[in-house]
Amino acid sequence: MRTRVKISLLFSGMVFCGLSLLSATNVSADKPIHQVSSETCKTCHKDIYKQWKGSMHANSTAFKDPIHGTFYRKVVGDPGKEGVKTKSGKYPVCLQCHAPNAARDKKTKLDSAPAYSEGVNCVACHTMKKLVGVDATKGKLGLKAYETSTKLQGSGRHSNNKLASLAASGDDFGFGGEEDKKPNPHMGEAVEVDGKTIQSLPMESNPSHLRTSDACMGCHDKRNNAHGVPLCATGDEYIASNAQVDCLSCHMPMGKGFADHSMGGGHDMGMLQRAVVFYMDSKKNGDNINSTITLRNKQPHTMPTGAPFRNLYIKITAYDKDGKMVWENAKGHPAKQDKKAFMFLTLVDADGKPTGPPTAKGQGSDTRLKAFETRNFEYSIPAKDVVLVRAELYYNLLWPGLVKKFTKIPKDVTAPKMIASAENSL
Ligand code: HEC
Ligand code: HEC
Ligand code: HEC
Ligand code: HEC
Ligand code: HEC
Incomplete structure (x- = not known):
């Protein structure tokens, strides 16, 4: 260490003598x-x-x-x-x-x-x-x-x-x-x-x-x-x-x-799990069960935030005493059958049709949770045979359409992740 310090001092002293020495300084330069x-x-x-x-x-x-x-x-x-x-x-x-x-x-x-x-x-x-x-x-x-x-x-x-x-x-x-x-x-x-x-x-x-x-x-x-x-x-x-x-x-x-320099977000299960408050309250009412799911965003930014293709969705299922599923809010992804349970931003082209980030001419609907927003989701479920209602909250880095399209991206990256769940026994 000492010799190195001396050498660099020597060079800086000699720089005044001529340009060739200047380049010599640069050789050892950081x-x-x-x-x-x-x-x-x-x-x-x-x-x-x-x-x-x-x-x-x-x-x-x-x-x-x-x-x-x-x-x-x-x-x-x-x-x-x-x-x-x-x-x-x-x-x-x-x-x-x-x-x-x-x-x-x-x-x-x-x-x-x-x-x-x-x-x-x-x-x-x-x-x-x-x-x-x-x-x-x-x-x-x-x-x-x-x-x-x-x-x-x-x-x-x-x-x-x-x-x-x-x-x-x-x-x-x-x-x-x-x-x-x-x-x-x-x-x-x-x-x-x-x-x-x-x-x-x-x-x-x-x-x-x-x-x-x-x-x-x-x-x-x-x-x-x-x-x-x-x-x-x-x-x-x-x-x-x-x-x-x-x-x-x-x-x-x-x-x-x-x-801490981990700086987690959408790729970090721990951060995703602590991002929301998620619970459900279910009551029998005649032939139906009324379930209210409460979802609260604890962040001073939207949930999900960041890249426009991040999204959240809720799956609600009801089971009989044998653990057989007897009701669900949608078959598979709720995007079509239960749109309110799908929280996402739409980007649109000049005709208002959904499109990807590079080609978007405007923003369409935005159903992501706003900063600090609390949102309730109400469901009426046929009560017959039901002993348990379960709600699951999923986070997905990509829109379902992109998941299908980008087949080369590893599955563990594109798969939806369950970040919260709640159950009510009846
Ligand atoms: C995304 C930006 C970012 C990156 C990348 C980053 N840092 Fe930092 N670093 C910060 C900020 C901001 C702080 C100050 C945090 C505070 O004090 O609240 C910090 C603080 C530190 C501190 C002081 C820690 C303390 O609490 O005393 C050290 C040491 C440090 N960084 C080293 C590194 C090293 C080494 C790397 C690479 C391995 C790195 N940083 C990468 C933004 C960054
Ligand atoms: C040879 C060891 C060593 C290397 C290599 C090193 N540091 Fe440090 N760094 C230290 C020490 C020692 C401290 C002071 C800690 C103390 O005073 O307790 C420090 C402190 C820091 C701090 C905190 C300063 C503050 O204001 O609190 C930052 C930021 C930092 N280093 C960044 C870096 C970055 C970025 C690199 C790489 C480009 C780096 N260090 C490489 C030894 C090193
Ligand atoms: C030089 C630009 C730059 C700065 C400064 C910067 N970031 Fe980032 N950050 C990025 C980029 C780029 C990504 C996306 C990386 C990717 O997903 O490819 C990212 C990703 C993230 C993520 C998402 C992680 C995940 O799990 O998906 C978080 C959270 C984040 N940054 C927080 C911070 C915070 C907090 C600071 C300030 C201390 C900061 N960043 C400063 C460029 C930056
Ligand atoms: C109250 C805590 C809190 C504060 C304050 C906060 N964040 Fe976050 N942030 C989170 C949590 C939790 C997540 C994970 C959930 C999500 O992705 O929305 C997150 C996610 C993110 C992501 C991930 C987006 C992605 O695409 O993966 C980015 C980027 C980010 N935050 C940046 C910021 C920046 C920049 C600030 C300051 C302007 C900030 N956050 C302030 C808690 C916070
Ligand atoms: C102003 C800074 C900035 C610029 C410019 C930028 N990005 Fe990013 N990008 C980010 C940050 C920050 C994130 C991660 C956090 C988030 O989602 O906001 C990100 C995330 C992404 C992601 C998601 C990555 C993942 O792991 O899911 C893609 C894809 C992306 N950027 C593509 C691009 C492309 C392509 C360009 C250039 C045409 C670009 N970005 C320009 C800041 C930037």
Whole structure:
């Protein structure tokens, strides 16, 4: 470590002597911070790395996310090629959010550098300095909605002490005790860890950005398709809800002493299960059973939120004493026979006919649960032989039509997931 520091000091001293030495400095120069791989951060921030690695942020590129990959290849092109342009000849806007480090370098071959294929990686979020503003119609989205920095941005819990301790231990960052003490590369010098040189990763404290929803809004506020139709609008939904809690209180709770980086949503069973309150009340009334199902959205954004093809549906079934099903609200999916039990957004073409996100000219009906909405569903079920009524709530990442169409996407991704259930015995 010492020798390396000396060498770089030597070079910077000699730069004044001539241009050839300037290029010598560049040979030993560090990578620009936005090209540093998350594997580097993993050396020390093991627990955070693990949480991030399992998140959709680490799987946000067309290579890793099969749903995004299907759309990207269809609408934009090959994620393994350089110089890919949209139909209107522009740099693909998708990458401003799905592969921000590649967007910063205007590259489209996403496997040409780890920091590109890692998608929304450590340095992507930790080099965003300030939310300048989102303007979906002008393509000021994702990375372009932010002022960025060549220094890492810290949340300020540690850097308030100017990262004073050159060596840190404890389990905050997944360090395993005294022996596993790791030096701190955020002090302006390269460091040596386990025989590996880690380049200087300078950092500044920026809590006003990183401890607020600003850290998320550039990519999550809203996104329009080429015809100006809003596709995802989580941020707008949130603003309209007048909520006082920010995204981080739910999506980055403090666990193990540091902010959790799992950032789950529609791909995360745990988050889906805690998203709603779901219960049923059934009473016999003459020849019928009157069942009321209550569904409450606990979020300051719609449920489901995000990509327009997310949807929810309820299945209600009644059983006799032998466990045989004697009644159901619909055969299979309720989309046709019990439309109110299907909660989804419709995108429509110029004639008002349902269509996909790239071709939509407008929004049709929107029956998703609004922020904090409570909705009751009433059913009258023939009481004969019924001893048990059961209600199940399903979440599906894709519209049923797309599930059928996208046969190459793994079944565990496209299958509806039961996220809540309720039963009443009679
Ligand atoms: C050689 C070990 C090491 C590596 C590699 C490393 N860090 Fe750190 N990092 C630390 C230490 C030590 C601290 C300070 C912890 C303390 O003071 O308790 C820290 C703190 C931080 C903080 C918190 C700052 C604050 O304001 O609270 C962030 C954010 C961070 N690192 C991000 C990164 C990112 C992103 C990378 C990869 C580009 C990275 N680190 C690579 C050791 C490392
Ligand atoms: C650089 C843009 C960017 C920033 C900044 C960003 N995200 Fe994301 N986020 C994405 C993208 C892209 C995806 C979708 C990945 C996919 O499904 O392919 C995503 C997905 C998610 C999901 C859905 C996960 C799932 O299970 O489907 C959640 C929740 C989320 N982000 C929360 C956050 C929060 C909270 C913040 C702020 C701390 C944040 N994001 C900041 C781009 C970003
Ligand atoms: C989607 C954006 C996003 C990504 C990706 C991301 N971070 Fe963070 N990180 C944040 C935000 C926002 C905070 C501040 C949270 C808070 O303090 O409430 C934070 C906080 C931290 C902290 C301080 C934790 C604490 O509570 O003291 C460290 C260390 C850190 N990040 C390291 C990393 C590393 C390493 C990676 C990659 C493996 C990474 N981050 C990826 C947004 C991100
Ligand atoms: C009260 C807790 C809470 C708050 C506050 C909150 N969320 Fe969520 N969010 C959830 C839960 C629970 C889910 C899972 C259910 C769902 O997908 O709607 C979720 C889902 C998501 C998803 C997943 C969408 C998808 O397609 O998979 C995104 C993106 C997201 N939230 C972003 C945000 C952003 C951005 C903010 C701040 C503006 C925010 N959330 C505020 C609880 C919260
Ligand atoms: C403004 C940022 C932004 C832009 C631009 C953007 N996306 Fe996304 N995309 C997201 C976020 C955030 C999510 C995940 C959370 C959600 O559902 O909102 C997402 C999710 C998706 C999903 C769902 C992935 C899954 O796992 O279910 C697909 C498909 C997708 N985007 C395709 C695209 C395509 C194709 C483009 C370019 C034409 C694009 N996106 C442009 C932010 C963006």
